[in-house]
Amino acid sequence: MKNRREFLTTVGAAGAASIFVGSGGTRTSLAAEGTQKLAIDGGTPVRKTSLHSRPYGPQFYDDVEKQELMDVLESKHPFRWWGANSKALQFEQAYAAHIGVKHAIGVTSGTTALYTAMAALGIGPGDEVILPAWTWYADYDAIVLSGALPVFAEIDGSLAIDPDDIESRITPRTKAIVPSHLQGGVADMDPILDIARKHKLRVVEDCAQCCGGRYKGKYVGSIGDIGINSFQLSKTITSGEGGAVTSNDAKLFERAVRFHDVGVIRAPYTESLGGGLLAAFASCNFRMSEFTGAVLKGQLQKLETIGTRLRNNARKVRRGIADLPGLKLRKTPDQEGDLGVTIFLDHGTRQRRDRFLRALRAEGIAASGPGGSVILPTDKRIENKVTLHPDWPSFNTPQGKAIRYGSECCPKTIDIHGRTGGVIMDPNFTDDDLKDIVRAIRKVYLAMRSA
Numbered sequence: 001m002k003n004r005r006e007f008l009t010t011v012g013a014a015g016a017a018s019i020f021v022g023s024g025g026t027r028t029s030l031a032a033e034g035t036q037k038l039a040i041d042g043g044t045p046v047r048k049t050s051l052h053s054r055p056y057g058p059q060f061y062d063d064v065e066k067q068e069l070m071d072v073l074e075s076k077h078p079f080r081w082w083g084a085n086s087k088a089l090q091f092e093q094a095y096a097a098h099i100g101v102k103h104a105i106g107v108t109s110g111t112t113a114l115y116t117a118m119a120a121l122g123i124g125p126g127d128e129v130i131l132p133a134w135t136w137y138a139d140y141d142a143i144v145l146s147g148a149l150p151v152f153a154e155i156d157g158s159l160a161i162d163p164d165d166i167e168s169r170i171t172p173r174t175k176a177i178v179p180s181h182l183q184g185g186v187a188d189m190d191p192i193l194d195i196a197r198k199h200k201l202r203v204v205e206d207c208a209q210c211c212g213g214r215y216k217g218k219y220v221g222s223i224g225d226i227g228i229n230s231f232q233l234s235k236t237i238t239s240g241e242g243g244a245v246t247s248n249d250a251k252l253f254e255r256a257v258r259f260h261d262v263g264v265i266r267a268p269y270t271e272s273l274g275g276g277l278l279a280a281f282a283s284c285n286f287r288m289s290e291f292t293g294a295v296l297k298g299q300l301q302k303l304e305t306i307g308t309r310l311r312n313n314a315r316k317v318r319r320g321i322a323d324l325p326g327l328k329l330r331k332t333p334d335q336e337g338d339l340g341v342t343i344f345l346d347h348g349t350r351q352r353r354d355r356f357l358r359a360l361r362a363e364g365i366a367a368s369g370p371g372g373s374v375i376l377p378t379d380k381r382i383e384n385k386v387t388l389h390p391d392w393p394s395f396n397t398p399q400g401k402a403i404r405y406g407s408e409c410c411p412k413t414i415d416i417h418g419r420t421g422g423v424i425m426d427p428n429f430t431d432d433d434l435k436d437i438v439r440a441i442r443k444v445y446l447a448m449r450s451a
């Protein structure tokens with residue numbers, strides 16, 4: 001109860017906000033809080049040692065993963081197989097059930113999951129695919145490697161694709177939209193799905209940075225036509241490398257399975273798909289190993305624990321700063337479903353953001369702008385449309401030749417990205433850590449306001 005009380009904010013009778021901070025529950029006025037000397041100016045920092053989230057993901061490993069791995073070692077069958085004891089198959093089935101989709105297939109990474117999703121949708125030369133200007137390379141690369149043309153849309157204050165910037169990018173060649181749920185936040189799927197239905201487009205959800213996130217009661221990866229996930233080291237649950245493709249559509253799933261496994265489809269999947277199978281086509285080997293499946297089977301059991309802790313931690317910090325005048329937090333279309341990975345503020349300008357982050361770091365709280373992704377159109381290899389071969393179909397059509405990337409194609413994304421920043425949360429932060437985050441944000445925010 002004591003800890004809960006420390007995060008409660010109250011509004012005074014005269015409307016002046018006040019907060020209970022400090023272990024003694026001292027009541028301090030906002031004006032007084034704003035006069036504290038910042039550590040960056042020689043004041044006493046909130047913390048002596050820097051608090052930061054784990055750089056390589058939560059890694060909730062214990063005896064569960066150890067035992068699953070031992071089973072595979074002892075079986076001497078680490079190669080992907082399809083019997084009922086296959087750890088990869090067990091993971092796929094448990095993952096599909098967990099997020100509420102009919103089908104899931106494990107693959108080697110989030111990147112190969114995206115290649116598989118593009119192949120499943122039959123996206124290729126002459127097609128266009130819309131993706132956010134701020135996301136990870138793999139979204140762009142999967143489109144280019146399929147032979148299609150990437151078309152960037154701006155992000156909005158949620159740091160996900162701006163639904164209002166999609167329709168103007170649609171042409172008769174557009175086949176799909178890739179909303180990416182980034183840094184634990186969820187993209188606003190309802191308007192995106194409305195646009196997709198209206199223009200008969202497919203929706204590929206990239207859930208790599210939001211495993212366990214939900215949008216209006218549904219898990220991400222179960223909402224669009226096809227979803228992908230990554231289990232690389234820095235992700236919510238991890239096997240070092242790994243990925244998954246999810247879908248409720250039997251035909252898309254069959255194409256995904258065939259593409260990831262040299263064109264074939266094997267017994268457990270044929271059973272779940274029923275009859276009327278498609279033919280094989282040129283494909284890859286992106287099969288998940290049994291070791292990876294074993295670790296992920298264990299990790300999946302921790303997903304809700306990690307998500308709940310992140311959400312609770314973020315909620316406490318949000319409550320602790322809710323009364324700050326003029327506070328503008330990162331937008332979210334679903335506060336409850338958002339994984340709570342970031343406490344990001346919109347600081348209005350890049351200059352103010354940078355000053356805020358420097359001051360917060362001086363208080364002993366690791367602080368940053370949005371990371372883990374890239375403003376892709378400004379990346380040189382993308383701006384210069386560098387591909388595997390000079391005749392690559394993506395850029396060898398009139399549209400491909402005409403399209404211009406670079407900073408001119410996403411000014412709003414650059415602006416929003418540059419003025420946003422704050423603290424990356426960790427499921428292992430203690431209540432004392434959270435209290436320090438609240439104190440540091442309040443101290444710096446109020447001091448900068450009154451400066």
Ligand SMILES: Cc1ncc(COP(=O)(O)O)c(C=O)c1O
Pocket residue numbers: 109110111112135136138139180206208209230231232241242243372
């Ligand atoms: C949004 C997003 N999509 C896709 C990927 C690719 O995943 P992987 O690294 O497993 O290939 C990542 C990886 O960080 C990502 O952040």
